[in-house]
């Protein structure tokens with residue numbers, strides 16, 4: 001089947017809603033505990049019978065003079081990885097074979113959500129905000145890292161999907177009260193001019209429109225941190241390139257797609273890419289740039305801690321190398 005036979009947009013939005021709604025119900029109980037817990041490791045939850053968490057929900061990496069921290073927003077149950085994360089209808093067997101080859105579970109698995117915090121030049125820049133509501137664990141995990149939401153200087157949004165903007169508000173108020181909010185101009189205008197915007201857009205983009213600074217493509221967020229056009233997942237999707245001390249990191253957002261299928265298989269697209277063919281082309285370009293430049297990379301839906309490097313397996317085919325864990 002050609003790529004034009006992808007599921008039409010409304011169904012894709014339903015998929016996205018499903019990704020967040022399912023997680024909300026199942027994650028609510030341990031979350032209530034996490035949100036009121038002090039900034040301590042999660043082991044006490046295990047003793048009380050709640051879901052035990054492996055690690056503290058954040059991971060710091062020094063890159064040049066900046067610190068990049070991936071901060072988990074938690075996970076949501078995912079019954080089947082395919083076809084959502086490799087949606088080409090005529091390539092399902094090929095994708096399933098890759099999952100099996102790498103021993104990546106194809107069913108009864110989870111979606112990951114990994115916002116990124118950059119600390120550079122005395123500023124704290126948060127890139128994407130997770131799902132918010134009952135399922136969002138970003139703020140609890142920021143606090144575990146010792147970071148209060150009102151100390152965030154800038155929030156940059158890669159694109160307007162609910163799992164990236166949902167954490168911008170908490171009970172109708174801005175979560176990051178002192179932050180300058182930023183997003184690409186075209187991406188913002190696409191979402192806020194919808195005839196029937198969804199609740200996430202109403203609450204977090206339209207409701208906060210006076211807080212947003214709208215950026216041109218390629219514009220600087222702060223010195224050393226630039227937006228990079230990565231269209232396809234949404235038309236105005238922008239990733240972030242951060243540079244310090246001769247090193248660079250590309251924070252992909254959803255231009256990363258799936259950490260295995262999108263990288264290995266040229267032309268693969270994700271079920272909720274707005275334009276699958278364009279998203280696949282963009283991924284090829286950005287993966288090549290990251291590989292050739294030996295950049296650090298983070299992917300929003302990559303498995304936590306969602307940071308590492310890329311290497312080329314063959315022309316058009318890449319592999320994600322998760323970072324070698326460091327303890328400082």
Ligand SMILES: [Zn+2]
Nearest residue numbers: 161163254300
């Ligand atoms: Zn996403």
